[in-house]
Amino acid sequence: MSDILQVVCGSVAGTLLAAALFWVPALHVYNVAALAFLGLGRMDGVYEAMPLLPVAGLTGLIIGFALFNTLPAILLAVPDESAFFTVLPGQRALMRGRGYAAILSSSLGVMLGLLFLVLIAAPLAPWVLPAAARVLRPHLHWMVWAVICFMLLSEWPKGGTRGQGGWIKLGRAWRSLLAGLATFLLAGLLGFLLFYRSPLPVAASWQSMMPAFVGLFAVPWLLTNVIGRAVIPPQTLVVDRLSVVTWLRGGAAGAMGGAFAAFMPAVTGGVGGMLAGHATSQRDPREFLVAQGACKLVYYAGALLLFLVPGLHLTRGGGAWLLRVRYAAHGFHDYFAVLAAAGISGALGLWILPPVARLAVRMLAGRQCRGVSWCCLLLVTGLVGALTGWAGLLVMATASGIGLIPVLFHSRRMNCLGIILLPIACRMSGCGHVLAAWLRLV
Amino acid sequence: MQRNTMTEAHKTKGAAVDRNPAQCPSCERFIGTDAVCPYCDADSMRAPTWRVLRWGAGLLALIGLGFLYLMARHREPPRVQAGEVGSGMNFAYVCMQGTLPRDARVSVRGAEVEKLTFVLEDDTGSIPVSAYGKTAAAVVARVGTPARGDRILVSGNLRVGPNERVRLVVEVPAHVRILRRGDSAP
Numbered sequence: 335m336s337d338i339l340q341v342v343c344g345s346v347a348g349t350l351l352a353a354a355l356f357w358v359p360a361l362h363v364y365n366v367a368a369l370a371f372l373g374l375g376r377m378d379g380v381y382e383a384m385p386l387l388p389v390a391g392l393t394g395l396i397i398g399f400a401l402f403n404t405l406p407a408i409l410l411a412v413p414d415e416s417a418f419f420t421v422l423p424g425q426r427a428l429m430r431g432r433g434y435a436a437i438l439s440s441s442l443g444v445m446l447g448l449l450f451l452v453l454i455a456a457p458l459a460p461w462v463l464p465a466a467a468r469v470l471r472p473h474l475h476w477m478v479w480a481v482i483c484f485m486l487l488s489e490w491p492k493g494g495t496r497g498q499g500g501w502i503k504l505g506r507a508w509r510s511l512l513a514g515l516a517t518f519l520l521a522g523l524l525g526f527l528l529f530y531r532s533p534l535p536v537a538a539s540w541q542s543m544m545p546a547f548v549g550l551f552a553v554p555w556l557l558t559n560v561i562g563r564a565v566i567p568p569q570t571l572v573v574d575r576l577s578v579v580t581w582l583r584g585g586a587a588g589a590m591g592g593a594f595a596a597f598m599p600a601v602t603g604g605v606g607g608m609l610a611g612h613a614t615s616q617r618d619p620r621e622f623l624v625a626q627g628a629c630k631l632v633y634y635a636g637a638l639l640l641f642l643v644p645g646l647h648l649t650r651g652g653g654a655w656l657l658r659v660r661y662a663a664h665g666f667h668d669y670f671a672v673l674a675a676a677g678i679s680g681a682l683g684l685w686i687l688p689p690v691a692r693l694a695v696r697m698l699a700g701r702q703c704r705g706v707s708w709c710c711l712l713l714v715t716g717l718v719g720a721l722t723g724w725a726g727l728l729v730m731a732t733a734s735g736i737g738l739i740p741v742l743f744h745s746r747r748m749n750c751l752g753i754i755l756l757p758i759a760c761r762m763s764g765c766g767h768v769l770a771a772w773l774r775l776v
Numbered sequence: 777m778q779r780n781t782m783t784e785a786h787k788t789k790g791a792a793v794d795r796n797p798a799q800c801p802s803c804e805r806f807i808g809t810d811a812v813c814p815y816c817d818a819d820s821m822r823a824p825t826w827r828v829l830r831w832g833a834g835l836l837a838l839i840g841l842g843f844l845y846l847m848a849r850h851r852e853p854p855r856v857q858a859g860e861v862g863s864g865m866n867f868a869y870v871c872m873q874g875t876l877p878r879d880a881r882v883s884v885r886g887a888e889v890e891k892l893t894f895v896l897e898d899d900t901g902s903i904p905v906s907a908y909g910k911t912a913a914a915v916v917a918r919v920g921t922p923a924r925g926d927r928i929l930v931s932g933n934l935r936v937g938p939n940e941r942v943r944l945v946v947e948v949p950a951h952v953r954i955l956r957r958g959d960s961a962p
Contacts, residue, residue, distance in 0.1 A: 527848050531847075531849075531869070532869060537862075537864045538864065540866040542868075561826075659863045731836065732841055734836065735836030738829065739834065742829060743830070761947070764909070764910050767948040771948075775848055776948045
């Protein structure tokens with residue numbers, strides 16, 4: 335199969351697979367990609383005969399994830415009404431019947447992020463990034479610590495604003511903040527256990543973090559949907575006009591956050607988006623939605639592209655780590671082939687997103703999310719059990735307990751990222767094994 | 777302050793279903809996510825499942841972490857041989873034992889040790905082993921530079937690269953132990 339055909343087939347297949355799968359909640363692109371690579375690995379000679387096919391397919395999956403994952407993130411994240419003022423703009427839009435408009439706003443951000451990546455960042459990357467990486471490498475460890483400190487210190491109290499002053503009011507104010515700190519530390523401890531003495535079978539090490547991430551982020555979301563009785567309100571398919579200024583501001587902020595997160599080790603797209611939002615003083619909820627879409631795309635696709643940049647070959651993100659096992663980058667030919675795959679995937683994904691979103695809205699509006707959430711909970715539990723065994727289920731259960739804390743105490747779910755931020759920051763600073771020895775793990 | 781009792785109207789199930797959960801059922805002020813009204817100390821009358829879940833989540837997290845910690849403390853890194861390593865073991869923390877077919881190499885920049893590399897050979901094959909930066913310097917300070925013929929026990933992270941090229945990366949200096957020096961050692 336010629337290289338052009340591999341790129342086209344791979345990107346189309348990846349995008350269509352993403353469209354079929356990623357509007358199921360709790361399915362992550364790296365889990366699906368891992369299973370796909372496992373399947374391809376069982377087919378003799380695929381990687382040798384068609385090396386660009388899996389790379390293009392992974393690109394299509396990632397771009398498709400950035401687009402279609404917005405569907406469950408908005409449509410199946412119905413908050414309790416009392417928490418309305420602490421929820422994200424996407425959820426607020428859903429409760430006001432404008433979930434479809436929110437999905438399209440986010441997809442406009444994805445489009446802007448893709449244009450930034452393909453037309454601006456990627457052509458400059460081979461000349462700028464290798465030098466930037468050499469300069470920044472000795473400083474990355476304290477940059478990660480700075481991100482951690484900002485993440486923890488920037489959380490604001492969500493209680494203690496009403497009633498008579500005193501210790502009780504102070505306690506109510508600090509409850510969510512202490513819950514956030516506890517989440518970060520407990521997740522960090524779990525991270526140390528998984529990094530230094532993982533209980534998972536050795537043969538399942540390639541998915542060592544999957545049970546933890548499923549437990550920290552997916553299970554609490556699904557569990558609260560199952561327990562709650564919230565109904566997705568009726569939705570309108572009317573779409574607001576979005577001004578060019580709002581679109582560009584949101585897209586630029588999201589692209590900045592995504593690029594920062596893609597380059598930095600251990601920093602994910604959510605953290606990058608939070609930093610960019612603070613840096614650009616975002617207030618408009620539509621701008622926030624556009625920024626989220628741009629950040630997600632630039633983070634996931636950018637992290638993959640960093641592995642392919644000639645002269646750099648930086649491994650960031652689960653996609654690059656998966657690819658690295660089977661594939662060695664071959665210079666500008668492969669780099670531009672992947673950019674082409676990104677463009678094809680983006681165009682196809684943006685074309686099929688609106689009808690898929692309309693179908694999802696028609697199917698889900700006016701219904702409870704309990705049924706879908708039950709099915710997804712069983713699906714992810716089965717997946718974790720099948721890939722990692724009972725030890726993985728124990729890790730998932732523990733992580734679920736940790737992940738429920740921010741949901742129930744109204745603190746930031748981002749603090750769960752302590753599972754990778756804390757061990758990696760300690761390791762980069764050279765004190766990882768010291769702390770592990772103090773914990774008697776080594 | 778004594779908790780105010782609920783008014784009769786709010787005790788009926790129908791009223792509870794129609795009631796805005798963000799409002800106090802007693803004084804009807806906005807209380808948001810508070811479980812107890814900060815103005816009149818009335819209970820928010822939210823479903824008890826959520827309160828049970830709060831305590832349950834914390835207990836699950838602490839008990840689960842406790843079990844995982846005990847498992848970790850009593851679990852040695854699994855012992856594997858070079859020929860057994862596959863792509864599924866990427867990132868695994870394992871222990872390997874073998875002999876060096878040739879002297880280890882130490883890369884130095886200025887006065888600092890930058891990198892230590894050697895090949896570990898056992899009955900099933902061989903695997904390159906690396907240590908970087910301060911870890912490499914600490915290994916060299918503790919056990920010296922491993923030489924040909926040395927029998928070594930080493931633990932580290934497996935890294936699987938393109939074409940399933942595998943290497944072992946040492947993270948903890950104390951996890952490199954020379955069991956027996958080779959013929960070339962003084």
